[in-house]
Amino acid sequence: MTPADLSRTVLRAVRRAVDEDALRAPVPARVRVERTRPGGSGDYACAVALQLARPAALPALEVARILRERVASEPGVGRVEITGPGFLSFTLDAPAESDRAVLDAVREQGLDYGHGDALRDETLRFHHAREVRAAVTADVVRRLVIAQGARARVSCEEASDPDWARLGVTVDAHGTPPAPLTGIRPVPAGATAGELLERLGPDAARWGLLRPAGHDRAVLGPELLVQGEANPLFRVRYAHARARALTRGAALLGFTAEPAAYGDPTPYGEGPAPYGDPTPYGAGPVPRDGAARPLLDLIADHPGALLSAARHRAPDRVARQLEAVAHAFFGFHDSCPPLPAGDEKPSAAHRARLALAEAAGTVLAGGLSLLGIRAPEHL
Template sequence: MTPADLSRTVLHAVRRAVDEDALRAPVPARVRVERTRPGGSGDYACAVALQLAGPAALPALEVARILRERVAAEPGIGRVEITGPGFLSFTLDTPADRRGALLDAVREQGLAYGHGDALRGEVIRLHHASEVRAAVTVDAVRRLLTAQGADVRISRDGGGDRAWSRLGVTADARETTPDALAATVRPVPAGATAAELLERLGADATRWGLLRPAGHDRAPLGDDLLVQGEANALFRVRYAHARTRALTRGAAALGFASAPGAGPGEPAARPLLDLLADHPAVLLAAARHRAPDRLARQLEAVAHAFFVLHDTCPPLPAGDEKPSAAHRARLALAEAAGTVLAGGLSLLGIRAPEHL
């Protein structure tokens, strides 16, 4: 069950409670669920009971009890707890077939895993200054919005910079002059021209350096973006992707392939599975909030979780060990992680090489 699935499940429980007259309150348009914070209970938490307590004229704890009864039995939910003043905390049930279904979805959708049509039919106008960080940010936002079905129109102040094209920024044939409906994207300027950054860092490191920080933060654009080591987040993300591809080649040399229908059950696999399940929601949130930095942080988390799996539960057998069902399942998860990393980097306009 993905966060979007859980949100719909809780919303359905609210509708049922209202239809059954157990709860007299307006049904919200959507229900927000979030990852439980460190030290919290369960996998996800939701504050909908607190939101509905006032309109329902009931204590939040009572609203939470009403909703818990209607959510607890839903498929994919292992446990529902009430915490604090009325938060609902969910522990998801992830049996092997559900894990396998997630990996199958990533394999079938490929680099488009997480793309959707939530914004289909929306025409979104963006405006930016004639400055390299603004141009690259708007380009990444356009990619994210388009991946969710939106029709994006871009305008800018003055003329562009020819060097932008070397950063993957292309002029929109439908560019318009700014109007009252255009949202201005205004990150902290880079403090350098595109040509200067390209000469020193190259296209991929420049884009990562401009997009990884939140727009209101200064973009650190030092030579450490080129360092091939753990301290460089871009290197770790791209190395994780390259390593997943190397695992596939290694498995083929040993005469076996992944088994996406069987999800790995080791505890080390759970964080990576959760991140892959969250990926569609992260992409949609990054698009809605015009925040490519959210996607960059997601890719860093996926890379970290992949390396934990790789080091704890190796996808390839060692020595004279024969390939087992566990190896095939781990390989399927590693390949799914590689697909998500490549797809995410593509949305940021950054290459995902198979060899580093």
Template structure:
């Protein structure tokens, strides 16, 4: 990572902090980073927190903490420290170290990669109408915010789909509700937790109709992939077995990663994150995997499961580009090499992220398609 790269990374962190309402200050046109002076900490230092503190109405140390959270996991950065009155000091990874760290984290954390505790102090009360898209959206939002440490309670109104049959159909869609009826603005159990309405554009169909025509996975994807303020297309295109169907693309990419693992086992080799440096052509996939924790946190904060769906589509496209340009399995009489072991590690990490993201959307990830 060059000083220019680091400057752009810090500026991107400022943009994210402002977009997520963690920081309320004008975004500077550029951020200056400088080599650390003799006796200082790290490789580079930046005074942007002191620059923003006045406009943000926060101590510089608090601004530095907000930015550190958004920079520390970026590829190429090994460590971020806060020094003095609010300077950010950066220690950069050796080339390749950040990529290995991402893949090691995915392997160690599995489907929980990207989960965290940023919302652990929040108690959230969601309420939705008795309508299938609202119910599925609230359920997906619950999964997202819980993955970031929040505690959640969901209530549902009385209008719309009623009866035991409707309850069973919602259960087939993975939806659970904690209470029925319109609750007070704040919960008696926790008066500090205000009621948060979940109001996507209605589906225009009942759970029964959608389940009979599409099944649970395609129904959930069709309801969650569009932003909540957009109409949800729920046609038969959701069942097409082709790469033009994003749901099929994502699940096929996952199934392909599992097939690669089986193929490697048959050839007698396993993945290794330190086997060989990665080709430059795999950079888009590596960057998406490194960015996955940030995407999940942003989706949780904005109550936007559609962001996870778009992330999974991007990972699937990048995986197939990588797979075609850098095959993880040897061909013909070729022997497995260090490059194949490192590519297999990347493929398995992509599969883990795809499966974990689908799980947060309440959608299954079959190993065969």
């Protein structure tokens, strides 16, 4: 079960409670679940009971009890606890199955993994000044909200700079259209599109304009072209290229990725079980960690990161998410190589590791595409 699946499961529980007249409150448009903070209980937590307590005219603890009864029996949910004033804490059942579900979703949806319909009822209009950073930001904000089901148009105060097209920017209208409008006003870049294209090229220019938050100054120096770990753009694109290279290398060795291999007793690490723990997926005090865990969690959380970026009109959140995925990918790759070494034969462990590496590559490529940046197969 992915975080998006869990969110829908809780929302269904709310609807059931209302339909059964156990709860008299408006059904929210969505339910937000968040990964439990350090020291908390369970895998995910949700504050929907506190949200519904006042309209339902019930204590939050009572609302939480009503919802717990209806969520606890759902497939994929192992345990539901009530903590604090009425938070619901969820421990997911069969983590290995949950991990496979995430990888299957990435494989099935491809570059569209993380897209959804949360904004399907919204028609949005964005307006920006005749300035390159505002134009690129508005272009990506439009991509983000459309990826979440919204309809969107972008207008500019004046006629577009012809060089914007070389940056992949399109504008639907010029002048000041009638309200309502959402203004896109980041800190100006201090350079024109033509200057940036000449110095940096389209990909590095877009990353430099989008990576900082809109209220921060864009960093547009030669460091964006450095092919090294200190350059986040290079690191993200290199992680993608490396993931694709692993697939090619596996083909030469005669094997392919297999998400189902996550049920194998040794899918990641060396020794009798993944991470060296004899019961890494079972209940009990042993934490589910290791080099694969951060990467799996980031991939599972990717749809939520994209939706958050769309809702907050914040392309920089996508860039930071991609940097985190790339960092976790290299940690996993170095600790648990997906390709066998020397005379070693490919095993279920290698097929499982390759499935995770390929999923990371797909997430990176899809995120870069939303930012309007190419994801080369080779670097």
